[in-house]
Structures are given as C-alpha cells and as structure tokens.
Amino acid sequence: MGTLEGHLLPGAGFLLYSFYYSVLTSLALLQEQKALKHPLLPRKLRGHGLFRQVSYEALVKVVVPVFGIIGEYFYPLGVNRVQMIDWKDPRRPFVFKDNWQHVTMFGFFLLSGVVDMVSQTHLERWGVKLQRAAEALAFYVLILLMVTHIENKSSLEIRVHLLLMVPSFLLALVLTVEVWVPNHPPIWVLKSWLGLVLGNWMMQICEMYVPPTGQPWRADDPTDHAFLTIFFCWHLALAAALFITIYGLCSLWHCRYSSWTKTPGARYQRCPMEFNGEELEKLKADALSQNGVVLPETPDVQTGANDRDV
Structure with missing residues (x-):
C-alpha cells in the first residue's frame, strides 16, 4: 500500500462509506427512528437463496476488500506476491511483509461484511451486536498491524500513520461500546464524524504522494512535521463541517419530501350528530x-x- 493507488482505494472506500453512514444517521435523526434502517439490495439482486436480506453496507464491505486483496497480490499487472516464504533461500525468510499486512487488514473487513450478510438474514434477534463486534475487531486488527507497519519507515511516514491510528482506535472503542449500547443516536453521530476524519486523512495521505505544490514532503524537516499535525486538526473540523452540511441537505430533502407526501385537504372530518x-x-x-x-x-x-x- 506504499503507493498512491494503494492508499486511494481504502481512502475512497472509507470516505464513501462515511458519507453513506452520515446520510443514514441524518435521516434517522430527522425521522426520530429508534434504529438505523439500512437500505436493502433489490430483490432481483438478492435472490431467494442463502442471503435474502443484504444491505448496500454489507455489499460494500465485501466488494472493496476483495479488490484490495487482488491489488495487493497482482498490481501492477504481471507481478505475483502470493508467496509468503522464499523457499529457495536456505534461511526461509518471509517476503512481501507489507502486502501481507494489508491483505490481513482487508481480510478482516471482508469478514465483517460476511458477518453482516449472515446476521441480517438469519440472526435478526442479536445480529446488530454481532455486526458491531466484527466491525470493531477489524479496526483493532488495523491498529495492531499499524504498530509493526511503521517500523523501518521515515519519521514523516511514522507521524502520518500514528495520526491515522487515532481515529481508528476511537472508532474501535465506539463500536465496542455500541455492542452493549446499540441504537443510541449520539453514538451514530460520533461514528459518522470519526469515519469522515479517517476517510479524509487517508485522502490526505494520497495528497502526500502527489503534492499539488509540486514540492514533495521532507521527512527531515521539523516544519513539515508540524504542519502535518496542523492539517490533521483541520481535518477534525472539516469532518464536523461535512457532517453538518450532510445533515442540512438531508433536512431540506426531508422537509420537501414531507410536503410532497401530504395530500391537501385529506383530513378527517367529524360527522355531525344531527343530520339534515x-x-x-x-x-x-x-x-x-x-x-x-x-x-x-x-x-x-x-x-x-x-x-x-x-
């Protein structure tokens, strides 16, 4: 994942999912729902087999990690990184460490998507808690992998990934709390905000590979380190502004939709007691x-x- 393409796929995935979850949260707050209602795939796509009730969220959790795993193994075209051990070397060293770390991360998010599909179809009673537990596990694994991923990196890369671990760890904690306290609106808002922070910061990492100024970041410059932290703080505020904007747009849509669904004059009239x-x-x-x-x-x-x- 040490390339622009490697950071762009998970960054775009996290960001799009965060936008989707923010819209669901905004509509749930406006409609005073007691639980988030995830839209299901059309019946033609779901079929009548094992997965009869599959949400768009579960599908994204499965599709994006699959593309990530394929990219780690076979991108660019012509390479093959499936091998884990170099059997030709008498020392039997491990090879492609970074790629296997990324595949492990994608694999746990893929597992979270599969758990969503199974629980939504067959475990309606306590499926929500199981979904949040699997999602929290994926973020805990992400943090564990980041601890070793930053080894033998430049000081700038270490700072970038440490800042990435902050929203990841907070998201894991929020998801853990949600296992025991599900369907709590403040947790929905916090998850949306942290997800936007994580997605935005992943896109900031992509910007570091192709800086708009044309001047690359310098790992040995303390000023660049300081501005990196400043940009992260700006992303905290940017994520809050994005969520407020999404909520405002959903509020306008909700008001307009409510006015469309109201039928003029369709009100009950009390029948008079005396007829004439x-x-x-x-x-x-x-x-x-x-x-x-x-x-x-x-x-x-x-x-x-x-x-x-x-």
Whole structure:
C-alpha cells in the first residue's frame, strides 16, 4: 500500500462509506427512528437463496476488500506476491511483509461484511451486536498491524500513520461500546464524524504522494512535521463541517419530501350528530371533489333519524 493507488482505494472506500453512514444517521435523526434502517439490495439482486436480506453496507464491505486483496497480490499487472516464504533461500525468510499486512487488514473487513450478510438474514434477534463486534475487531486488527507497519519507515511516514491510528482506535472503542449500547443516536453521530476524519486523512495521505505544490514532503524537516499535525486538526473540523452540511441537505430533502407526501385537504372530518339534507349534500359534494367517486344514493334522511331514535 506504499503507493498512491494503494492508499486511494481504502481512502475512497472509507470516505464513501462515511458519507453513506452520515446520510443514514441524518435521516434517522430527522425521522426520530429508534434504529438505523439500512437500505436493502433489490430483490432481483438478492435472490431467494442463502442471503435474502443484504444491505448496500454489507455489499460494500465485501466488494472493496476483495479488490484490495487482488491489488495487493497482482498490481501492477504481471507481478505475483502470493508467496509468503522464499523457499529457495536456505534461511526461509518471509517476503512481501507489507502486502501481507494489508491483505490481513482487508481480510478482516471482508469478514465483517460476511458477518453482516449472515446476521441480517438469519440472526435478526442479536445480529446488530454481532455486526458491531466484527466491525470493531477489524479496526483493532488495523491498529495492531499499524504498530509493526511503521517500523523501518521515515519519521514523516511514522507521524502520518500514528495520526491515522487515532481515529481508528476511537472508532474501535465506539463500536465496542455500541455492542452493549446499540441504537443510541449520539453514538451514530460520533461514528459518522470519526469515519469522515479517517476517510479524509487517508485522502490526505494520497495528497502526500502527489503534492499539488509540486514540492514533495521532507521527512527531515521539523516544519513539515508540524504542519502535518496542523492539517490533521483541520481535518477534525472539516469532518464536523461535512457532517453538518450532510445533515442540512438531508433536512431540506426531508422537509420537501414531507410536503410532497401530504395530500391537501385529506383530513378527517367529524360527522355531525344531527343530520339534515343540506349537510348531507355538502358532504357528498366534498367527497366527489376530493376523490372523484360517485357515492351511492343517500337513504331517506327522515328514516335514518327514526332509526337513530330507536
């Protein structure tokens, strides 16, 4: 993953997923939902087999790691890094350490997606807790791998990955809390914000490989180290601003959608206790103007009154 392409795939994946989760959170808050409702794939794509209820979230968790694993092994075209041990060397050394670390990270996120699919279909009772536990495990594994990933790196790369570990660790803690306290709106907001921070920082790492100024970052310059920390703090504020913007746009859509779904004049009217011919004719005219349906002939008013007296 020590390339622009290697950081771009997980960065774009985290960022898009964070946008998706922020939209779900905003709509859930606006509609006062007690639990997040993840949209399911169309029935034609789900089929009627093992996975009858698959959400877009679970599908993304499976598809993105699969592409990441394939890229770690076979990108660029023509290379093959599947080998773990060099059997030709008498010392039997491990090879492609970084790639196997990345494959392990992608593998645990892939496992989280598979757990989502299985739990959404077959474990409706306590499936949400299992999903959050698998997702928290993936982030804990990410942090463990980062500890050894920064070995033999430049001081600038170490600083970048240490700052990346901050939102990753906080996300793992939040997901762990959510295992015991599910469906809690403040946790939804915190997860959305931390996810946006993580995705934005991954894209910042991509910028370091192709700096817009044309001047590469200098690992031996303390000023570059200081500005790297400053940029991370800016990303904290940027993530909050992005979430507020998403919430505002969802609020506008929710207000407009609510106004569209309201039918003018479709309100219940209390039936008067005393009937007379004029009132019945007025009610019939209102019904015809609203529904366009011809009502049956109205029974005799006097007969209805007599029946009511009896």
